[in-house]
Amino acid sequence: MTEKDIEKYLRDEVKKAGGRAYKFVSPGNAGVPDRLALFPGGRVVFVELKVPGKKSTVLQQAQQRQIAKLGFPVFVVDSKAGVDELIFRYAQGCDA
Numbered sequence: 207m208t209e210k211d212i213e214k215y216l217r218d219e220v221k222k223a224g225g226r227a228y229k230f231v232s233p234g235n236a237g238v239p240d241r242l243a244l245f246p247g248g249r250v251v252f253v254e255l256k257v258p259g260k261k262s263t264v265l266q267q268a269q270q271r272q273i274a275k276l277g278f279p280v281f282v283v284d285s286k287a288g289v290d291e292l293i294f295r296y297a298q299g300c301d302a
Contacts, residue, residue, distance in 0.1 A: 207257070207258055207285070207286075208257060209255050209256060209257050212255050212256075212257075212283060212284070212285065212286065212288075212289065213240065213241070213255050215286050215289050216241060216243070216253060216255065216283065216289045216292075217241075219289050219290070219293050220243050220244075220245070220293070220297075223245060223246075223293055223297035224245070224246045224297070225243060225244050225245040225246060225297065226243070226244045227241045227242070227243045227244075227253070228241065228242045228243075228244070229241060230242040230252070235269070236265060237263065237265035237266040237268065237269040238252075238269050238273075239252040239253055239254040239266075239269070239270065239273070239280060240253060240254055240255045241253040241255065243292070243296070245296050245297050246297075249296050249297075250278060250279075251278075251279045251280075251281055251292065251296050252270075252273050252278055252279065252280045252281070253280075253281050253282075253283055253292065254266060254270065254280065254281070254282045254283070255283055255284075256282060256283065256284040257284060258284045258285055259284060260284060261282075262282055270282070279296070
């Protein structure tokens with residue numbers, strides 16, 4: 207499974223849940239997460255997509271920590287099951 211496959215699945219599942227999964231690009235800020243998932247009720251999640259088993263780079267981890275310190279959830283997803291978990295947690299409003 208490729209990162210592109212997981213990304214498409216994420217977009218489709220977020221849309222089914224009534225939300226949007228925007229491609230997130232921030233010029234001058236390398237390492238930011240790939241997608242910004244917006245769910246009904248004002249729930250926002252930053253999503254870094256990976257091929258199965260691959261981890262975030264040191265730069266990506268630093269960006270993820272900065273975003274999390276501001277109070278926004280950051281999810282690293284490397285499988286369709288990871289997307290399903292994200293949807294369960296955030297689309298249902300139980301963002302713990």
